[in-house]
Amino acid sequence: MKAALIQLCVCDSETPAERWLRVERLLAGLEGQDIDFIMLPELWGVGFCNYDRYAQEEEPLHGLTIARLTPWARRLHSHIVTGSFVERTPDGKRYNTTAVLDANGYLLGSYRKIHLFGYDSQEHMLLTPGRHTGEVFTAYGIVGLSTCYDLRFPEQFRRMVDNGATLFAVTAAWPQQRLDDWRLFCRARALENQSFLLACNHTGDCGGTVGAGHSMAVAPDGTVLAEADEAEQILVAELDLNEAQRFRRRFPALHDRVPIG
Template sequence: MRAALIQLDGSLEAPLAERVERAAGLVRAQRGADLVVLPELWAHGAWATDSWAESAAPLEGPVLDALRHAARETGCVLHGGSLLERLADGRVFNTAVVLGPDGELLATYRKIHRFGFDAGEAAVLAAGEDVATVDALGSRLGLATCYDLRFPELFRVLVDRGAQAFVVAASWPAKRREHWSLLARARAVEDQAWVFACGQAGTQAGVELAGGSLVVDPWGRVVAEAGTGEQVLEVEVDLGEVEGVRAGFPVLRDRRLSSATD
């Protein structure tokens, strides 16, 4: 399977419509890829909280339509990063979307863990309640977003639901770049799963972004890693390796505590 992680520059200088068209164009350029991943809140700005009230919208709209068309043209499974989803009751969620090669919506995931310690995202957005997996590419993918990476219990729930790979969309800050790489590897090692972690580069709302998108195999080895600038990280992987790793080193079988949530 060929994966392409699109590490966008997180600058918000261009109008939203231009940013959407540019991102969709980069997706369309990945013809031949089976899985394409965009970062967290790439269209709205993960750190531009002051503009969220204006840019949040129902999930079905121009941004999702552009992603649908790009997925169809590319013929890929597209993790479209996450969007600011406004519900009819006024609540706003950080919602990840996964589209199939036909452009149909395969899964959504509302971010459970909101960053900010009672400020920023934690103060403005509602918390998701449900974990999400999607069957695609001959495997089961578990979905997580940025700050979620710090909470291993989420990933254990995903494993209990059959996940063999995790797709993580993020806008991780540069000042905690080492945590980003370390945590991605930890989630791969402890859950014996592939990790596809796609971040943003550049500077956004005064925050320098880490870049460093990476793909980690079920042994915790980094098989591909981006630099700090905008780039497309391409890699060939065998998702089927998970079964062999788990059978040959059956650490998950020795767990004594089950997931705390159903």
């Protein structure tokens, strides 16, 4: 599987409409590259720290984000992890939601961020936490979705492995000041679960917080297969997804788990 992680610069100097046009130009640049799996970062349209815009930019699940990315999934014949957006449900609740489209533009599933950030952040006050892990059945097996702060909670990733995931797709708006944590958690979640991990972060100054960048692809043994720097870029990585099961057979750590308590 050939994956492209769009490490987008999310800056306050740009409107969401302008950012959409730039994303579509980046997607157009992927034509002819035989990309199978495309990812965008967390809340890239509104900007994670722009809390006053959450209500302005909210949308239903079948709203602007899916409507505009569906033709691109078909045009590029690629799965697209939309990156997250502020989902507004009929009962008035708002969620930090990520969706997955297949290569025909069909919505395969979505995930609402479970762990909302409360440290120097308003996310936990403005949004509602999701209640279910995000396993999505794709042409590449079961993909486990998670979002940014979820990385700090290993039990969520273990639950997804127990539900059949062999690949994690993490969208994020992780800040520069905690870059070391980001790099540690990405490798740890892959290694301890013997699964591939694709982590798509943003860069740029948004709401006074600078994105760390360093999107990465990690192998089931914790090896970093590809890693971006701090600049806006598209990180491309090729994954042999069968290696997850091969590694689990060679080093059966998941099989050797013993229930505690």
